Amino acid sequence: MWWPQGNLEQDLEEYCMTVHLFGAVSSPSCACYALRKTAEDNHSNFSADVVLTVNKNFYMDDLLKSLPSEESAVTMAEDLIAICSRGGFTLTQWISNSREVLQCIPGELRSQTLCELNLDSDELPLDRALGLQWCTETDSFKFKLKVKEKPSTKRGMLSTISSIYDPLGFLAPLVLPAKLLLQELCRMKWGWDDPIPLIFQKQWNQWLTDLEKLADFQVSRCIKPDGFGEVINAQLHHFSDASESGYGTATYVRMQNSNKRVHVSFLFGKARVAPLKPVTIPRLELTAAVMAIRLNIMLQSELQLPLEKVMAQKG
Template sequence: MKVHLFGAVSSPSCANYALQRTADDNAQQFPAEVVDTVKRNFYVDDCLKSVASEEEAEHMVNRLTDICAKGGFKLSKWISNSRTVLMSIPEERRAKEIKDLDLDTDQLPVERALGLQWCIATDKFQFRTSLQDRPTTRRGILSVVSSLYDPLGILSPFSMPAKLLLQELCRQNLKWDEVIPHSLSQRWRDWLEDLQLISKFKVKRCIKPNCFGRPDRAQLHHFSDASQDGKSTHAVKTKTKYWILNANSAARKIISRCITCRRNRGKFVEQKMADLPEERVLPDIAPFTNVGVDYFGPISVKRGRSLLKRRYSSKRIMDDGESLKCKPGCKRLGAFCETTNKDQCFGKASDKTYFATGSLIVKKILNEN
């Protein structure tokens, strides 16, 4: 089998394996940087690579074309922010947007790079938004916020208020198609007005100044203020590839040690109770016929200004149901047990908990204490 189906679930995986295998099989014939580019700079069928000079760019284009041809891949639709590099590429292998352009005088177009708007002439990223007419509901707001494509997180400071608004709507248990309150709708309208200004916002693709020269090494220092609404991180001294090692883990540890964050993000504790003994829930017996007294401990008891800790427990001798051995503390159950005036039964709720009713038991408890 020499071909694969186009559009199958396995097609991206097969294509990626073939590309990686091409780089491995020809690693001895090409420079290490070219082989590494094939392995690390391809996203499905798109390759994005940045080099320091135009000479290196021309060399990279030629070597990448040669190594991919070894595996049957034909690279095309080349584009660059350098007119000199574009002129060195044959016209049939250039992107269709620049094939008919005069590279000496014509303005270079705006191209898409993995979904981002890349202005080739200025070498900057920019954002294009189309204000959609959506109802002022949870569903409409989510649709507009999700349409803002920002894979690098450049617009996070702008999109955060809209996401916080969605969180507030969830807390109020508003339905998906329910119109939001007036106080929140004003916040949403203000955010939509700012959204129209996003098209004027641009970010340089290369953070290094043009006249800076070749750096020996690069570090990324990121500082962020703490916030109760959004997670912030503080990462310093990263590798030259700008990969922050264990950044999320470090942020979670900092948040977990913050007392204020733990109070705001804490979950409510649900009281867990054991099932009642069978004798208490029989359907043919009137309510409160069998009344249970559970012994538990330890509990804190205050004597004057001192806090004492006592353990209260009981143990029943399994004979005729009238004798009971108790440890100190059972007198405190007298007020509760005095309400019973009828001899009933003993019952065992579990290995460590007992229940009993009846005037005979109350007298036995009071006599022994």
């Protein structure tokens, strides 16, 4: 509703948008629908893998895809650029841990971090993949955190803890002690803006010191070692446990190739503090088992691996 020509003295008129607004509540759904509709309309001109990639590997406006060889990656990149262009989508900001793949991508479509790099000699940069710091040179995730200085209060502690983005649970053993410290202050009904007691201050300072050591910590992005080959079968192994302080689960994937070589990799972790209200250990262990089941359902639907069976173990 708006006034004609912006004249407030005239009656309101009803207008209809001719384009989708950027930032509207419906915008993400409309964008995803248009993208998938593009893949559906052009499925006869491209391989099934390309169409499946558009439908399964886009996260809002980001695309993440892993392929077994550089040749297949180059072909996939070219096909993705072509099929998305049919719907008016231009895929930009391309980055890869393979120099050969990057050289096959037009310069104007590469990531801005690659603009001034010599792909033949310069080290590949540190970039982000869905919020995680991805070192493309070593093909690993890193956790160099820039924690802003906050006051030593409950509010400042909560802000610092919440600023750690760790969706895969790599840092759960480090974050949980800080959450327990914050929970203890909540149990004492400490004020949100009151300076924390000295004994808690020492523990908090030690935790902040340990947090700085994350700059030397990295996790390999690929769950398969080099030269492992095609995975013939895979198994998910879930381990859940609980204590009076907290509960959690860790998931590993066990893979086997055609030569019966076996490799196990950490896949996902999650940890939570126990509720303030006292809960029995068996009930907490049951809660951890429920968490493991939910993770199993999610991983089975997302992993593109020939999963054979699932193993679960309670601590």
